[in-house]
Amino acid sequence: MSRDAIASVPVPGTAPAGPAARAFPETGVRLVGRLVGLFSFDVGAEIDLERARTLLPTAASDRASRRAAPTYAGHTTPPLRAALGERTVRLGDTSVPVTASMVVHEVGAITIVLTAPLAADVADLPGLTATLTGAGPLEDEARALVDEQRGRLALAVSKPAVTDVVEDYYVIQADRLDPPVPIAELLQRARGPLAAALRCEPTPLSPAEVEDTLRSQLSYYPDDLAIGDWNVTVLVDPDPWEAIDVLENLNIQLLELRYFDALLDRQLADSYALAATRARALPLWNGALQRTIDDLATVRLEVVSMVERVHNAFKVGGDIYLAKLHTRTAERLGIRAWEESVQRKLDVLQLRYSLLLERVRTARSELLETTIVVLIVLEIVLFGWS
DSSP states (O other): OOTTSBOOOOOTTSOOOSTTTOSSOOOSOEEEEEEEEEEEEEOEEEEOHHHHHHHSOBOOOOOOOSSOSOOOOEESSOOEEEEEEEEEEEETTEEEEEEEEEEEETTTEEEEEEEEEEEEEGGGHHHHHHHHHHHOHHHHHHHHHHHHHHHHHGGGEEEEOOOOOEEEEEEEEEEEEESOOOHHHHHHHSHHHHHHHHTTOSSOOOHHHHHHHHTTOBOSSTTOEEEEOSSEEEEEOSSOHHHHHHHHHHHHHHHHHHHHHHHHHHHHHHHHHHHTOOOOSSGGGGHHHHHHHHHHHHHHHHHHHHHHHHHHSEEOOSOHHHHHHHHHHHHHHTHHHHHHHHHHHHHHHHHHHHHHHHHHHHHHHHHHHHHHHHHHHHHHHHHHHO
16 A cells, blocks of 8 residues: 555454455446545534634635535634644554644534545445544544644633544545546446445445445536445545535534533433422522522523524535535434434423422422411410510
8 A cells, every 4th residue: 555545444353455355346446535534522612713713823714616506505603724734644554644634613613634645446445434433543643633732722712621522524535536437337336335335334235225325325417426424425526625514514513412412411410319309498408409400500501502503503505415415414413313312301401490490489488488477476476465
């Protein structure tokens, strides 16, 4: 394998890649382009992009589209992009040069983008994607890079968070096919390895699974192709960056939904013990309960606000191709299921907040009623003595 491009990568624990070791026969079609790894991290509640701009060497983000559709796809608040230089990463038994960059989002998330040259037969792709998701060599590099950038951005991040959660997504992008073949012929000759690569499986899938995997295929021109699944998208497109922006945004959305889901789990678990506790008659004895009520209200408000911001951070409209890519990839990532999970937990949180608040109010009402009764009795007794 040359250091100039990824040609084939052995899956850890197996024999070296080659004609004898391939699970798929050569298709005779090579993808020539790049491998793009997207690694999204939550680093805080919010990032002040104006402050971050003074801390980072930002790069231009203008990207032209080759489609004639109006430009309705983009971020509500454009993120910052910064070049992080060249790195060398071990993929299998080979050192591969990668170009690193960073995308900084206002919603408190950072994506590390690692790009490596790619020139591989389609039959090699299943071994490549299985290696990436199994051993995670690019993810390790991305974690090291984001740790470096936390210090640089510390003054721009509010409520900094250190979490092990990372959402990774890989784009296998081809500028061209070698030799040039129609997309229909590529899909006919390489259905098996394409489907296995999208599912990160080094071995063939069943015919039914192949059909299910490839059903999301999308083409705008006769010579382009986009097929996405839960962790990998294959793009045959010489101008891929708009599509990659859509995929990166979805990766951010999934990351934040996972983060909110885990946050709500912890909050519900912490408040569970107090949910069965009766409020005390004296308000001073309800300090822990009142703090829990305040925490529930604060967390719910913050999560609702952040979910809305994440949802509205990127808009897709006008460009039918990008809208379709967004919809089909969101389905594969299960975005709707995560949104429903977060919403269900927010509903439970609201019910628990209402229950605890009602108990405190009831205890106060009972105390007030008892006080009134005592005062009436004292008044009667004192009036009787006089």
